[in-house]
Amino acid sequence: MMRLTRWNPAATRNAVANSRGWDRDPLFGLMNEFFARDNVGNTLDVDIHEKDDHYVLTAELPGVKKEDLKVNVEGDVLTIEAEKRSEFEDDREGVYQAERTYGKFSRSFRLNSQVEGDKIEANYADGVLRLTMPKREEVKGRAITVK
Numbered sequence: 001m002m003r004l005t006r007w008n009p010a011a012t013r014n015a016v017a018n019s020r021g022w023d024r025d026p027l028f029g030l031m032n033e034f035f036a037r038d039n040v041g042n043t044l045d046v047d048i049h050e051k052d053d054h055y056v057l058t059a060e061l062p063g064v065k066k067e068d069l070k071v072n073v074e075g076d077v078l079t080i081e082a083e084k085r086s087e088f089e090d091d092r093e094g095v096y097q098a099e100r101t102y103g104k105f106s107r108s109f110r111l112n113s114q115v116e117g118d119k120i121e122a123n124y125a126d127g128v129l130r131l132t133m134p135k136r137e138e139v140k141g142r143a144i145t146v147k
Contacts, residue, residue: 044080044107055115057131063100066124071131073117080129081106 046059061069061082068083086102111117115133123130 044082044105046107053135055133055135057109057129057133059129059131060127061124061129062127064127069124069129071120071122071129073111073120076111076113076115076117077108078111078115078117078120078131078133079106079108 044059044061046057049056049058057078059080061084063084064082065085068085070079070081072079072081081104083104084102111133114135116136119134121132123132
């Protein structure tokens with residue numbers, strides 16, 4: 001019978017690091033920490049695009065219901081909070097494999113006074129959040145007529 005195990009680059013690096021004394025190196029320690037944690041799960045990945053007069057932020061939130069999603073602006077900080085709830089009870093009996101994660105997560109972005117926070121529009125459909133964030137007048141580009 002073949003057994004599958006998840007490869008952890010940190011485990012391989014730890015063996016080499018300890019044998020060479022790299023475990024005391026600050027940069028190696030940061031890389032080790034990055035690889036050691038499971039980067040799959042309670043994260044919020046976004047795309048941000050700049051248009052002439054606004055920015056568009058798109059975030060994928062599969063499995064999150066609209067009522068479990070909050071978007072707030074305080075000062076120049078935009079925060080997106082969400083909760084993905086499990087479809088199953090805590091009963092683990094009969095679980096063959098469980099890779100999907102559940103729980104609360106959030107992410108904040110500094111708007112740096114470039115966005116009119118009170119005019120942000122949010123749309124949520126099919127597990128995708130789309131924020132349209134208008135630029136402030138002084139940030140927008142303008143054409144200058146040459147005389």
